[in-house]
Amino acid sequence: MENHEYSVGLDIGTTKIVAIVGRRNAHGKIEVLGVGKAKSLGVHKGIVNNISQTIQSIKSAVAEAQSSSGVPIHKVTVGIAGKHIRSLQHSDYIMRENPDQYITEDDIEKLKEQVKKLVMLPGEEIIHVLPQEYKVDSEGEIQEPIGMHGKRLEANFHVVVGQMGSIRNIARCVREAGLEMESLTLEPLASSESVLTKEEKEAGVAIVDIGGGTTDIAIFKDNIIRHTCVIPYGGGIITDDIKEGCSIIEKHAEQLKVKFGSAVPELEKDSTFVTIPGLHGRPDKEISLKTLAQVVNARVEEILEMVNTELKAYGAFEQKKKLIAGIVLTGGGSNLRHLRQLANYTTGFDSRIGFANEYVANDKNQYLKGPEYATAIGLLMESLKIRDKKHGVEQPEEKVENVETASTQNQTATEQPEFRTEETPEIPREKQKANRLTIGQKIMESVKKFFEEVE
Known part of the structure; x- marks a missing residue:
């Protein structure tokens, strides 16, 4: 199995440390290859307070995950939490040198890098810079600016900040356990990946x-x-x-x-x-x-x-x-x-x-059903996204039929309604385009038809 085919999520929690190895199947769902779990001995309220015990717990969880999956583990995506985490809102912009060229991913990254240079309180470090809404020149409330033209690119950001010492302690524990930290992700963001649907967001x-x-x-x-x-x-x-x-x-x-x-x-x-x-x-x-x-x-x-x-x-x-x-x-x-x-x-x-196995394809024995695995599975999903982006793999579209909603696992009062649609024959793309008339075109068509009838 090639190294880029699978990813690893490592949840360093207060009570347990979980390592999950998985890959994406042909339908875009997560196929779990192996799970390792160890009691967390050196973490208190999400913060590492005993380096050697935490390293030992990470090694135990990773060794079990390697044994059950049969693949070597080198890189991991790690979660971070703790009372030192805070967030803030920030707006920033860049002036593009060549407004005739359309906005690319590089422009977005340049804007993000500018936000990362923000001066924080002593001992703090920026963990995430999350764009919310973009503004190109005078046009606001843009969700996806890539492909647009404009001189000034502006955005509102949600910035997540944490204590530098806590971040470095986690990095050191991962490194000394013989692993490379692929990415550091805020744990509630990871959990949201594994238990929330697009409709809920x-x-x-x-x-x-x-x-x-x-x-x-x-x-x-x-x-x-x-x-x-x-x-x-x-x-x-x-x-x-x-x-x-x-x-x-x-x-x-x-x-x-x-x-x-x-x-x-x-x-x-x-x-x-x-x-x-x-x-x-x-x-x-x-x-x-x-x-x-x-x-x-x-x-x-x-x-x-x-x-x-x-x-x-x-x-x-x-x-x-x-x-x-x-x-x-x-x-x-x-x-x-x-x-x-x-x-x-x-x-x-x-x-x-929120059940953690909604996006997992091979959880037949419901082992990963428990909500306690939500963060670890979310970190695995985040790691797979990073790998896909690195290797130029297109992200699979989220399909409603691929999501087994939590209501099927645990019937609750918030059960999602079932929408039934009758099957219709597929329309060729040329006809689809022809059918997409603007309001103005529709009015013109009806006026034209009216005068033809009068004649």
């Missing part, structure tokens, strides 16, 4: 990725990234609350959260208890599921209120910026029972759980 949607140490948010509207942020709380702090509130060890607290945790105490019975084994001959401990849900609910509500604050900061409650597609919950934390109902109530937006 157009209608307006917020992806809320609840990981072990952080909750990452990305907001899209009109197919444009509008807002990104990282909240420094995730599933780990819920486990800590259960440990403290129920006076049990962390291992038991995590098991309780995963198996019996609920975000809505009112849906739990007072009479239902779970027994936790005592330590070293001590008596067993009985914990009410309602009490457990109350502990979980307090922290989840706090996280959702922070999400609400970010939605307000973007302006999601204004009519023009309204998120028609609501919220998509993903990440390991979204497995919590009744979280969707609480999110609906707290934010006022409809929500669904």
